[in-house]
Amino acid sequence: MPVSKLIGFALSKLEPSRLRMTLTAPLPQSEFDEPNQDEAAVAAVGPQDEAEAAPVGHITPVMQQFVEIKAANPDSLLFFRMGDFYEMFFGDAEVASRALGITLTKRGKHLGEDIPMCGVPVHxxxxxxxxxxxxxxxxxxCEQLEDPAEARKRGSKAVVRRDVIRLVTPGTITEDNLLDARRSxxxxxxxxTKAGAEGAGDRFAVAFADMSTGAFRVLExxxxxxxxxxxxxxxxxxxxxDSIIGDDDLKPLxxxxxxxxxxxPRAFFDGATAGDRLAAYFGVASLDAFGRFTRxxxxxxxxxxxxxxxxxxGQRPPLDPPAREGETGIMSIDAATRANLELARTLSGERRGSLLSVIDRTVTGAGARLLAERLAAPLTDPEAIxxxxDAVDLFLREPALRADISRRLSAAPDMARALTRLVMGRGGPRDMRAIGxxxxxxxxVLRRLAEIELPGEEIAAALASLASAPHGLAGDLAAALDDDLPLLKxxxxxxxxxxxxxxxxxRSLRDESRRVIASLQATYVDLSGIKSLKIKHNNVLGYFVDIGPNHAAAMMAAPLNETFIHRQTxxxxxxxxxxxxxxxxxRIASAGERSxxxxxxxxxxxxxxxxxxAAAIKRAAxxxxxxxxxxxxxxxADERGYCRPKVDDSFAFHIEAGRHPVVEDVLRTEGQSFVANDSDIGPSAETGAPDGGRIWLITGPNMAGKSTFLRQNALIAVLAQMGSFVPAKSAHIGTVDRLFSRVGAADDLARGRSTFMxxxxxxxxxxxxxxxxxxxxxxxxxRGTATFDGLSxxxxxxxxxxxxxxxxALFATHYHxxxxxxxxxxxxxNATVKVREWKGDVVFLHEIVPGAADRSYGIQVARLAGLPPAVVDRAKSVLAELEKSGGSAPASLIDDLPLFTAARRAPRREEAPEDMPKVLEMLDGLSPDDLSPxxxxxxLYSLKAERLREKRKAD
Known part of the structure; x- marks a missing residue:
């Protein structure tokens, strides 16, 4: 294809709305000449009138280079290196200026319109x-691949060679300041692979790699x-x-x-070449050494x-060989359950307020990432749990050891990510120091933990990895690297x-040239006996010895003429x-370069x-x-009073005095305590069904704590099986293989799904x-449909x-x-949330007790929420009528509209309190600050009972 057509096609792809290039008018050449001051320009360019007089289809070499490289990378913003800046043009400039909040400038015109441009400094x-x-x-x-001086050798109009050295995408970044240290x-x-009509029986494989650490896993x-x-x-x-990205069933995912x-492209997933591609990447003849993988x-x-x-x-990220994960061994938690339980982030998408944020006490980025990984994938093998x-128990029993280990770990940088950058040639001196x-x-840490007699299998395995680390390398790095390190090598x-x-x-020649010259000058003074001798410098002679004319004869005679060579009189x-x-x-002239x-x-x-x-360093990390x-x-566990759970392969689920870890944390900051509750939904001797659990049917009003109770039991199971102690007095959990949560209300309007759907x-x-x-x-x-439909x-x-x-199962409902x-x-x-009433209000005690609630207390909760009194009064009267009629709305209720009457009715005054000497005496002896909840x-119950006795006496 002719160059002119190639450039026209490429430009048309940059911004279709603005760059349909016909090549009937040339671009002004001078507008794209690279400025000499940033060493980007290497070619002498013609004057403006010559550019305008160029033949149709002409384009400057620099711009031709930009367009060709952009055409090869149409889906990426092109950072085009020009000296000390990365420049962007046309549509890329407009997108980048909006995204980065930087000024959009212009550089030349095309077809009478300004060409957008913006740039960012390389540093x-x-x-x-x-x-x-x-x-x-x-x-x-896109970087400059040669020195401008080399380009000049090819001719006055030669352009510095440039090409894309890397595509920076969200999943392939390695730079420390681009990554979240606490997140993979x-x-x-x-x-x-399709296995049936309409997607029935389809199977999927997911491969995932963290290029910053080398982790690489696959599952089906x-x-x-x-x-x-x-x-x-x-x-x-x-x-x-490409074949499935447009699948309507998968688009929401x-x-x-x-x-x-x-x-x-489908070629990336080609099953015929997949094994060979992987084997070639890892330099092995067969993948069998890494395990058995499905096609x-x-x-x-x-x-x-x-x-x-x-x-x-051209760079080869140092990935680990792929590790296969099976469908078993990890608790399955679907996306809706993860969202409902707010494991790693809240429903609003924030980390703060999630379970992860509450339990995270790690002091290293790698530790934080591992904690998040374990929370996301709790185990189902009781032995592994x-x-x-055991490892947690070890540190809990040894607080002094734990404090010392935490102090040492807090000084440990992120070796895994630093190692990746160094291996890929993107690292700097600070990454080397991180390794050291x-x-x-x-x-x-190895020396401290080696003192433990029975460290447990997990810590013992960690110690073995630490023992095999190249500890001598740390000394070599410390000896080689200065204390104050630059960011870039x-x-x-x-x-x-x-x-x-x-x-x-x-360095001495570079940094102390004056001292070196002065030392040499003193040597020459001693040798010649001429105290006025000076060493000077100019651009013609360079360094030279300068003396007065009266000493010239002595310098030109033996033996001084053997050392001093006459240059100029x-x-x-x-x-x-x-x-x-x-x-x-x-040596001085080249000292900086040689240094x-x-x-x-x-x-x-x-x-x-x-x-x-690298392998030993990664294991140590x-x-x-x-x-x-x-x-x-x-x-x-020490801070919050968590207990060690018993996890086995039974169907038990017995929690004594369990607590919600996140709610408890919030209450603690407010100076309040959490009301703990028991739960037992494992099989019982009475049911005679050891292979299945029980269903607790929990009734009670809103705001009483039903949802909190449901969630806390699920979170306790997750914590226990990830290998953590749990917020309870005791816990016995038979391993949970799948966790399901249907809590809260949400819609999916983009797919036409209501909350109820x-x-x-x-x-x-x-x-x-x-x-x-x-x-x-x-x-x-x-709850999202008609009463009888919902109940059914x-x-x-x-x-x-x-x-x-x-x-x-735990099943909370308002359907009594x-x-x-x-x-x-x-x-x-049957279980219910304990409540008390006081003068028409409901007091939530947050205790789960056996039995069933007799009503929902919805009107009392509405009153607490601040509904107008007229609405509350009307709701009470409607409720009374509905209860009389068995749930159907009688005609008298429909015809009667007492809401406005209730609105006009004067508010009731509370009766004046009678003398209550006993109650007052009890209050006088009360110290609220000394009372537990x-x-x-x-x-409060005692005061209420005394008040009732006083009223009965008065009657």
Missing amino acids: AADDYLQRLIALGHRVAV NYLASVAR VEGGGLAAAIARIEPRELLIP WRQSGAASVPT LELQAASAVIAYLDKTQI RHRL EGLEAAAG RDGGFVRTGYRADLDET LANAVRFSTVELGQLEG LAIEMQVFGELSAAIERE EALAVIDVASALATL VEMIETAAILNQAGPRALVILDEIG IAWATIEHLHAVNRSR ELTALSERLERIV REALEM
């Missing part, structure tokens, strides 16, 4: 990249498990085959994932590798003085050079040493994260998937859970009629 590019990536943009970084940064891919799930898998992984970027969705898993993993090859352009709990300090911390000055003699010499001075002075001048070259050589040697030990998590969970979809998922080992919490099923749905749901699912089910279904247990409640 501050990371800050701008961070903002663009956070907004979901992709950026192609996964790039994931999804592959599908049934169609219904895809959403749960993606919700657990929380990828930043999701590779989706891509949107709800929160990841940047990338349409990916679908290989396709997903191959797509990740292919995408990394594309975006990293026990190992984790991390290894020093690892050695300290190209800045130099990071090698410690005394590490390399030749470097010290060149002036009226009032004679100048000489020496071999030493000439050599010194050369940096030596430092780069040292950097390369240290990088190579680090890369040779993982071990420190494991120790950090165990220590942090022990700190949490969403509720029914989530309920259907539970009834279709829950088994005897599942834990189900359901809140107010059927709730009734049938309970019967299905009881007879088919046989799951352990459902409590009758306990009389004929042996595994239904329970004592205060009991005192």
Whole structure:
């Protein structure tokens, strides 16, 4: 294709609305000449009139280069390096200026319109990249690949060679300031195989890799498990085959994932070449050494590798070999349940207020990421859970050890991410120091924990990894690296003085040239005996010896003429050079370049040493994260009074004095205490069904704590199976394989789903998937429709859970009629939230007790919420009429409109209190600050009882 057509096509792709280029008018050449001051320009350009007189289709070489590179990267903003700036033009400039809040300028005109342009300084590019990536943009970084002086050798109009060296995308960043230290940064891919009509029986594979740490895993799930898998992984970027990205059934999943969705060519997922691509990447003949993978898993993993090859352009991220995750071994938690329980973030999307934010006491970024990973994927193997709990128990019993380990860990940088940057050639001196300090911390932790006789299997495994770390490398790095390090290696000055003699010499020449020249001058004065001798410098002779004319004869005679070479005679001075002075001048002139070259050589040697030990360093980093998590969970248990749960393979679920960890944390900050409650939904001897749980049917008013009780039991199960102590007096939990939560109200208007439809979809998922080992919490099923419809749905749901699912379940409802089910279904247990009434108001005691609520107290809650008194009074009268008529609205009620009468009615005055000497005496002896919540409640009951006695006496 002719260049003119290629450029026209490329420009038309940049911004279709503005850049339909016909090439009938040339671009003004001078507008795109690279400025010499930033070393981007290497070609002499013609004057403006010559550019305008150019033939049709002409375009400046620099702009031609920009357009060609942009055409090859149409989906990315192009950071086009021009000297000290990354420049953007046309549509890229408009997008970037809006996203970054930077000024949009112009550079030349095209077809009579200004050409938009904006730029960012190279030294501050990371800050701008961070903002663009956070907004979901992709950026192609185009660098100068040669020195401008080299380009000049090719001719006056030669252009510096440039090309894209890297595509920066949300899932492939490695820079420390672009990453969240406490969150993994996964790039994931999804592959599908269809196995039936209308998607029935479809299977999916998900591969996910964190390029910043090297973690790489793959799993295969049934169609219904895809959403749960993606919700657990929380990828930043999701590779989706072209063939399924437009699938109407899957589109909501891509949107709800929160990841940047990338349409990916089918060739990336080619099953015929997937195994070979993976084997070639990891340098093995066969993948058998890494485990057995299905064809679908290989396709997903191959797509990740292919995408990394594309975006990293020649760089090979140091990924771990892929590790296969099975569908068993991890508690399955679907996306709706994760959202309802607010495990890692609240419903508003914030981390603050989530379970993770409340339990996180880690002191390292790697530890925080591991804690989040364990919370997202609780285990189902009691033995593996026990190992984790043993590690927490160890640190809980040894507070002094825990404090010492925490102090040492807090000094450990993020070795895994620093290692990745160094191996990929993106690291700097500070990354090397991070490796050194991390290894020093690892050695300290190893020495401290080696004193423990029985550390438990998890800590013992961590100790073995720490013992194999290259601790000698830490000393080498400390000896080589200066205390004050630059961010970039190209800045130099990071090698410690005394590490390399030749470097010290060149630095001395560079930094202390005056002292060196003065020393040489003193030597020449002594040698010649001429006290007025001076060493001077100019641009013609360089360094030279300057003396007065009266000393010239002596300098030109033996033996001084063997050292001093005559160069120039002036009226009032004679100048000489020496071999030493000439050599010194050369060394001084190149000292800066040679100094940096030596430092780069040292950097390369240290990088190579680090890369040779990469596997051991990575294992040590993982071990420190494991120790950090165990220590942090022990700190949490100590601070909050958590207990060690008993987790086995039974169907038990017995919690004594359980508490909601997040609500308790909020109440604690407000100086209040949490009311603990028991729960027991495991099988009982009375039911004679050891293979299934019981269903607690919980009634009571809104605001009384039903939803809190439901959630706290689910969170206790999650904490226990992730390997944490739990907020309870005691806990015995038979492993939960699937956790389901239908709590709260939400709609999905984008898909035309009402709140009730969403509720029914989530309920259907539970009834279709829950088994005897599942834990189900359901809140107010059927409330989004007509009363009798809702009651019927709730009734049938309970019967299905009881007879088919046989799951352990907590079911909160306002339908009191459902409590009758306990009389004929042996595994239904009625429970209610304890309340008290006081002068028409309801007092919430937040205690779960056996029995059933006799009413919902809805009107009392409405009154507490601040509904106008007229509305409350009208609601009471309507309720009374409905209760008389058995739930149907009588004609008299419809015809009567007493609401306005109630609004006009004067408010009732409270009767004047009678003399209450006994009550007043009790109040006088009361010290509220000394009362516990329970004592205060009991005192309130006592005051009420005394008041009733006083009234009876008066009557």
